[in-house]
Amino acid sequence: MPDKVLVTREIPAAGLRPLEGFDLTVLSEAPPEREELLEAAEGVAGVLSNVTEKIDAEFMDAAGEGLKVIANMAVGYDNIDVAAAKERGIAVTNTPGVLDETTADTAFMLLLAAARRLGESERTLRAGEWHWWGPKLFVGVDVWGKKLGIVGMGRIGQAVARRGKGFGMDIIYHNRSRKEDAENELDARYTDLEELLQTADFVSIHTPLTDETRHLIGAEELGKMKPTAVLVNTSRGPVVDEEALADALAEGRIFAAGLDVYEEEPKVHPKLLELENAVLAPHIGSGSRETRDGMAVLAAENVVAVLSGEKPKTPVDQ
Numbered sequence: 001m002p003d004k005v006l007v008t009r010e011i012p013a014a015g016l017r018p019l020e021g022f023d024l025t026v027l028s029e030a031p032p033e034r035e036e037l038l039e040a041a042e043g044v045a046g047v048l049s050n051v052t053e054k055i056d057a058e059f060m061d062a063a064g065e066g067l068k069v070i071a072n073m074a075v076g077y078d079n080i081d082v083a084a085a086k087e088r089g090i091a092v093t094n095t096p097g098v099l100d101e102t103t104a105d106t107a108f109m110l111l112l113a114a115a116r117r118l119g120e121s122e123r124t125l126r127a128g129e130w131h132w133w134g135p136k137l138f139v140g141v142d143v144w145g146k147k148l149g150i151v152g153m154g155r156i157g158q159a160v161a162r163r164g165k166g167f168g169m170d171i172i173y174h175n176r177s178r179k180e181d182a183e184n185e186l187d188a189r190y191t192d193l194e195e196l197l198q199t200a201d202f203v204s205i206h207t208p209l210t211d212e213t214r215h216l217i218g219a220e221e222l223g224k225m226k227p228t229a230v231l232v233n234t235s236r237g238p239v240v241d242e243e244a245l246a247d248a249l250a251e252g253r254i255f256a257a258g259l260d261v262y263e264e265e266p267k268v269h270p271k272l273l274e275l276e277n278a279v280l281a282p283h284i285g286s287g288s289r290e291t292r293d294g295m296a297v298l299a300a301e302n303v304v305a306v307l308s309g310e311k312p313k314t315p316v317d318q
Contacts, residue, residue, distance in 0.1 A: 003045035003066075003307050008032060008053045011073065012289075015048070015296020018304050022046070038062045045069075046303040048296075051076060052265075057084040069306035071299040074286075075099060075156075076236060077316055078209040093302035093312045097155060098294040099286035104159030106285040107204050107234045110258025113279045114230045115202070116140040117256070120276040141201070141228055141255055143167050149200025151193065151216070152207035152235065153179045160204050161186045172196055197224040202232065209236035219244035222254060230256045234285045237262040246271035249278055260285050 005022040007015075010029040025040055031052040032040070041047070041063040049055050051074045060067055060081075069091045070080055077094050085092045113119060121138040124130050148164040150157045150173040161171045161182070171188040173179070174196045182188055193216075197203065203225065207213045217231070218241040225231070231254060233240050242263045248254050249272075256277040262268050265283060272278045286292060302312040 004043050005046040005048065005303060005307075006040050006044045007048045008037065008040075009050045011048070011050075011296040011299075012293045014293040015073070015300045018297060018300040019048075022307070041067075046307050047071065048073060048299050048303055049080070050074065051079050054079055055085075056081040060084055060088055060090060069093065069303055069312065071302040071312075073295050073299040076208055078236065082316060091302075091306050091312055092316045093299070093306075093314050094316050095295045095298045096314055098298055099291045100155045100159045102288045102291040103156050103234055103285040104163060106260055106281070106287075107156075107160050107206075107232050107258075108163045110232050110234070110260060110279055110281065111202055111204065111230060112143060114232070114256035114258040114277070115143050117277075119279045123276075141230070143169070143202070145169065146201035147172060147199060149173065149196040149203045150188075151196065151203060151205045153182055153188070154206060156234075157204070157206035158182050158186065160206065161188055164202075169202075172200060193221070194224060197221055198226075200229065201226065202230045204232040205235045205239055207235050207239055209238055214238050215241045217241065217245070219247070222248040225254050227253060227255065229254050230258065232258045234260045237265060242269040242272060246275065246278075249275050 002021060002023045005019055005024050007026040010026060027040060037053060038059060041059055044063050045066050045068050047070045049070055049072050055070055067090055070085060071093045072080060073095055075094055075096050080092055082092050117138045117140045145168045148169040148171050150161050153173040153175040164171055165186055171186050172191050173188050174191060174193045178190050216239050222244055245257060246269055249257055258279040260281045260283055302314060305312045
């Protein structure tokens, strides 16, 4: 009998094609309820999961000893208990590389929109409240030639930095370790987080969510930023203290923010929803057709590889 494979959400058809021949279960488009997820796990050998599903020890035990691989259709995998998987000999994979450029596009889109007050001005126009051009109407801040601070200089952070260079920006970055190749390619300068926050005109966050990075940007850090600065987050929501950010925006302590991720998705802090200087997107960072197809295919290929007795293409560090 073919191995049972669970796909926890509906995914692009391109990602299902590599899984033909397996005993395949695909759950609905919406995130499954916990009970539904645990029931569907029973007896599966492979799981293609998304960031919305908690794949923990309880899930793995519900699946049983035959579970061999959990392939997350994302770069981040904080939704998976990697230690529990390692204890049980289960491979965990993700989809790095595929979404770098698309997510960087999203980050720069948010940066530009926040800097030039695009959301606020469009809402005014659509409401029929734009009555004339004026020299003081919707005045934002320039992007060209400003200083861009990258927090987390991995593949996506470097892709954002390349876009910044196209806008003549001065690139500084903070990372757990120096990235000398990136420094040479991008003429980027390594600095500590404090200097980055104090001097950058734009701060773009690209760190994974770990115990160390949870609320990495809180009230104290926001207090170090320029009043004309813009904060962008396309990494994981809990890296930023949303309430502290909302307060800083409301009080004019920073100019604006562009967010694609939130602490308790799909909930967004109510204070943020009321602020004109917060540009808010519903986690669309990797949301292009080409990229979502590529992510789905890579996740599926990781499942196929492990269930065929081969090494996965993109295993996470276990």
